[in-house]
Amino acid sequence: MSDQDRLPPMQALSVFEAAARLASFTAAARELGATQPAVSQRIVQLEADLGAPLFERGHRGVTLTPDGQRLYEAVRQSLATIRDATAEIRARRASGGLTILTDAGFATFWLMPRLAGLKQRMPDVNVKVVTSQQTFDPRRDHADVAIAFGDDDWTPCTSTRLFPEEVTPVCSPAFYAQHGHVRTPADLAALPLLHVQPTEPVRWLSWTGWFAAQHLRAPADEQGITFNSYALVIHAALMGQGVALGWTPLTDSLVASGQLVRLIDTPVVTARGYFLVRPPARPEAPAVPLFRRWLFDECHTAAQPASNAAGNSH
Numbered sequence: 239m240s241d242q243d244r245l246p247p248m249q250a251l252s253v254f255e256a257a258a259r260l261a262s263f264t265a266a267a268r269e270l271g272a273t274q275p276a277v278s279q280r281i282v283q284l285e286a287d288l289g290a291p292l293f294e295r296g297h298r299g300v301t302l303t304p305d306g307q308r309l310y311e312a313v314r315q316s317l318a319t320i321r322d323a324t325a326e327i328r329a330r331r332a333s334g335g336l337t338i339l340t341d342a343g344f345a346t347f348w349l350m351p352r353l354a355g356l357k358q359r360m361p362d363v364n365v366k367v368v369t370s371q372q373t374f375d376p377r378r379d380h381a382d383v384a385i386a387f388g389d390d391d392w393t394p395c396t397s398t399r400l401f402p403e404e405v406t407p408v409c410s411p412a413f414y415a416q417h418g419h420v421r422t423p424a425d426l427a428a429l430p431l432l433h434v435q436p437t438e439p440v441r442w443l444s445w446t447g448w449f450a451a452q453h454l455r456a457p458a459d460e461q462g463i464t465f466n467s468y469a470l471v472i473h474a475a476l477m478g479q480g481v482a483l484g485w486t487p488l489t490d491s492l493v494a495s496g497q498l499v500r501l502i503d504t505p506v507v508t509a510r511g512y513f514l515v516r517p518p519a520r521p522e523a524p525a526v527p528l529f530r531r532w533l534f535d536e537c538h539t540a541a542q543p544a545s546n547a548a549g550n551s552h
Contacts, residue, residue, distance in 0.1 A: 246287050251313050253280040254292065258310040262299045269398060321531045322359075335364030336525040339381035342369040343468035344512065347488040349385070352536055359532045363525045371466075373441065376517035382526055384515040385533075387442060395515045400537050401487055403510040405443050408484035408498040409475055416478075420501050423452035430480035431462035432471045443508060448483060451506040472498075487540050 256266035257277060267277045285292050292306035302310055340349065345367055356365060370379065374386035376395055390397060407426060414420070417429060431445050440447075449456035462480055465471050472489065475482040476497060484498065486505065492498040514533060516526065 246284055250280050250284045250287075252317065253277055254284055255310065255313045255317055257281060257293070257300065258302055258306065259314070261301065269396075271396075318531060318535065321527060324527070335366055336360070336383070336523055336529055337366045337368060337381045338383055338385065338529070339368045339370060339374065339379050340385040341371055341387060341468075343472075343485070343488055344385055344387070345369050346469045347472065347491070351491065355536070356529070356532055360525055360528055363528075371437070374515055376515075382516075382523040383529065384517075385512055386515045387510065387512050389510050390513060392513065392515045395517050397513040397515045400512045400514055400533070403443060403508040404486040404505045405448060405483050405507075406486070406505040407448070407481050407501040408489055408493065409481045409501060410478040411496065411499055413475075413478040413480070414499050414501070423449070423502060424454055426481060426501065427454065427457045431457070432474050432480045432482040433462055433464040434468050434471055434483075435464055435466040442485075442510065443483060443506060445483065448506055490540070 253266065253270065253272075256269055257263050260266050260269065263277045263281070264274045266272075267274045270277070281293065288305070288309075290305045291303050292309060293300040294303060338349075349367065353365070353367075368379075368381060373388060374384045374392070385400065386392070386397075387403075390399065409417075419425060420429070427449070433445060434442070436444060445462075446456040463474065465474065468485075468488075471482045472484075472492070474480060476492070481501065484493070484500065489498055493500060514530065516522070
């Protein structure tokens with residue numbers, strides 16, 4: 239075998255894939271359970287082996303060079319194939335199943351429409367979905383993995399961000415047709431607003447927080463309707479009963495299908511979001527790696543239309 243045909247070490251490629259996907263050596267180190275200097279050293283060794291820079295280093299992270307982008311696409315696809323094959327083999331030998339804990343909104347609007355694809359990827363695994371509106375607690379919640387909403391403080395669990403909290407007011411097309419005067423955030427103050435029952439501490443953006451982000455004062459809650467479930471909030475919006483806060487990616491498919499429309503061009507984005515969380519004290523179920531790869535693939539696919547469909551959908 240010639241020197242040009244020689245493959246780089248698999249461990250170096252795995253480190254490179256994580257750093258490229260997360261655009262951060264620090265985040266890659268956290269995901270891999272390594273240190274940032276160790277990740278940086280692996281990348282430097284890989285660049286020396288290939289004779290080409292793979293990243294451009296900056297103060298806010300790293301970006302791929304053209305050579306790095308080409309290698310990343312090849313490594314990502316190859317590692318995904320290897321992970322799927324090995325995880326499927328492990329999953330087929332697993333006894334029991336996979337328990338996924340998340341909140342009702344994510345389960346209803348994001349996970350449920352994709353469960354058929356998940357079962358196709360893991361046909362021999364008994365998948366159990368459990369919902370809770372409480373903050374994920376690994377000492378209380380007995381799940382193999384959690385898709386949890388919060389601010390990335392999941393100590394001592396390992397976590398990977400899936401989606402940021404990105405919120406835009408939404409309503410039904412019929413409701414919008416009746417209130418065509420809406421042009422600015424201030425216009426929403428006169429409309430019936432649909433609320434999710436607040437929690438202590440506050441876990442997600444409320445109408446009060448949304449108006450504050452627009453430098454406006456929120457109207458009194460009595461003007462709208464409050465529900466203890468986000469699924470009920472969205473159902474009320476679909477029935478034309480008011481305006482709801484639409485979380486990406488939960489309402490994306492409803493907007494794409496025309497069942498809901500966005501009222502404001504610019505979403506409010508916070509530091510919170512959805513994270514894949516795994517309790518380190520719990521033995522990893524054999525199906526977890528396959529589920530993790532499936533989830534990352536779905537998140538990557540879901541993000542593609544969002545980048546091209548940003549802005550007002552009416």
